Amino acid sequence: MRIDIMTLFPEMIEAVMRESIIGRAQDKGLVEVRATNIRDYALDKHRKADDAPYGGGRGQVMLAEPLYLCHQALCGGEKVHTVFLSAQGKPFDQQKARDLLAKERFILVCGHYEGIDQRFIDECVDEEISIGDFVLTGGEIPAMAVADAVCRMVPGVLPDEDAFTAESHWDGLLEHPHYTRPENWRGRAVPEVLLSGHHLNIESWRREMSLRRTKADRPDLFAQFTPADKRDRKLLDKIEQPDG
Ligand SMILES: C[S@@+](CC[C@H](N)C(=O)[O-])C[C@H]1O[C@@H](n2cnc3c(N)ncnc32)[C@H](O)[C@@H]1O
The missing domain is CATH 1.10.1270.20 (tRNA(m1g37)methyltransferase, domain 2)
Known part of the structure; x- marks a missing residue:
C-alpha cells in the first residue's frame, strides 16, 4: 500500500506516521506513507502556494498550479486515485477505508486556509472526503486519520485480521x-x-x-x-x- 499526502506541512505527517504501529509497518515495508511539500512545486522564488480569493473576502486560497505540478509529479503519467480532504466531502467511514484499501495506491490532498482553487479539484480530484461535520485548520489531521484507518487493515500490519474485523x-x-x-x-x-x-x-x-x-x-x-x-x-x- 502506498499513500502519498500532498501538504504544505509535511513535517506534521512525518512526525505522526513514523510512530507506533504505522511507523513499524513502514519500517517493514508493508505500507509507505509519503508526504510531499506542495510548496516545492511553487513557481516563484518566494515559493508562494496561496493567494487572495477572487471576488474578495477573507483568507487565502491555495493556488491551482503548484497543486497540479505536485500531483503530476506524484502520478508520473499514471492515473492515481485522488482524494481531497474537505469539510464538504462525503463522510468517512470503515466502508470507505475498505474501498481505499482495495486501491493499493492513492493520493490524499490537504487543503489549508480557506481551501484550494476549485479548478484543481475539477481537474484532478476523484472524490472529496470529510472526517466529520466540523471545520479544522487543515487537511493534515483528516489525511492522517484516513491513512491510519487504511494502513491498519493491510495484511501484516496488525497481528491478525481479527484485530480489525x-x-x-x-x-x-x-x-x-x-x-x-x-x-x-x-x-x-x-x-x-x-x-x-x-x-x-x-x-x-x-x-x-x-x-x-x-x-x-x-x-x-x-x-x-x-x-x-x-x-x-x-x-x-x-x-x-x-x-x-
Ligand atoms: C479551514 S478549512 C476550509 C474550510 C472551507 N472554507 C469550508 O468552509 O468548507 C481548511 C482545510 O482543512 C481541511 N478540512 C477542514 N475540515 C475538514 C473536515 N471536517 N474533513 C476533512 N478535511 C477538513 C480541508 O482540506 C480544508 O480545505
Missing part, C-alpha cells in the same frame, strides 16, 4: 467494553463472566454488550443492523424485552 464498525456495531487487571479497581469489579474461563459465555456476553451499546449510543447504526445468525436474533429478543 472484531472491532467497532466492521459489522455495523460498536465493540463490547474491555477490562484488564486488577479485578477490582476503586470499587469497580470486572464483570464476573470474564473471569469464568467459559469461552462461549464470554463470547455471548460480548456480543450482547456490543448490541446494547450500539442500541443505546448509535441508534442510527442499530436501526440498520441485520442479525448475523440465530444467536444474534436471540440476543436481540432479549434486549428488546421491557426488562431486558
Whole structure:
C-alpha cells in the first residue's frame, strides 16, 4: 500500500506516521506513507502556494498550479486515485477505508486556509472526503486519520485480521467494553463472566454488550443492523424485552 499526502506541512505527517504501529509497518515495508511539500512545486522564488480569493473576502486560497505540478509529479503519467480532504466531502467511514484499501495506491490532498482553487479539484480530484461535520485548520489531521484507518487493515500490519474485523464498525456495531487487571479497581469489579474461563459465555456476553451499546449510543447504526445468525436474533429478543 502506498499513500502519498500532498501538504504544505509535511513535517506534521512525518512526525505522526513514523510512530507506533504505522511507523513499524513502514519500517517493514508493508505500507509507505509519503508526504510531499506542495510548496516545492511553487513557481516563484518566494515559493508562494496561496493567494487572495477572487471576488474578495477573507483568507487565502491555495493556488491551482503548484497543486497540479505536485500531483503530476506524484502520478508520473499514471492515473492515481485522488482524494481531497474537505469539510464538504462525503463522510468517512470503515466502508470507505475498505474501498481505499482495495486501491493499493492513492493520493490524499490537504487543503489549508480557506481551501484550494476549485479548478484543481475539477481537474484532478476523484472524490472529496470529510472526517466529520466540523471545520479544522487543515487537511493534515483528516489525511492522517484516513491513512491510519487504511494502513491498519493491510495484511501484516496488525497481528491478525481479527484485530480489525472484531472491532467497532466492521459489522455495523460498536465493540463490547474491555477490562484488564486488577479485578477490582476503586470499587469497580470486572464483570464476573470474564473471569469464568467459559469461552462461549464470554463470547455471548460480548456480543450482547456490543448490541446494547450500539442500541443505546448509535441508534442510527442499530436501526440498520441485520442479525448475523440465530444467536444474534436471540440476543436481540432479549434486549428488546421491557426488562431486558
Ligand atoms: C479551514 S478549512 C476550509 C474550510 C472551507 N472554507 C469550508 O468552509 O468548507 C481548511 C482545510 O482543512 C481541511 N478540512 C477542514 N475540515 C475538514 C473536515 N471536517 N474533513 C476533512 N478535511 C477538513 C480541508 O482540506 C480544508 O480545505
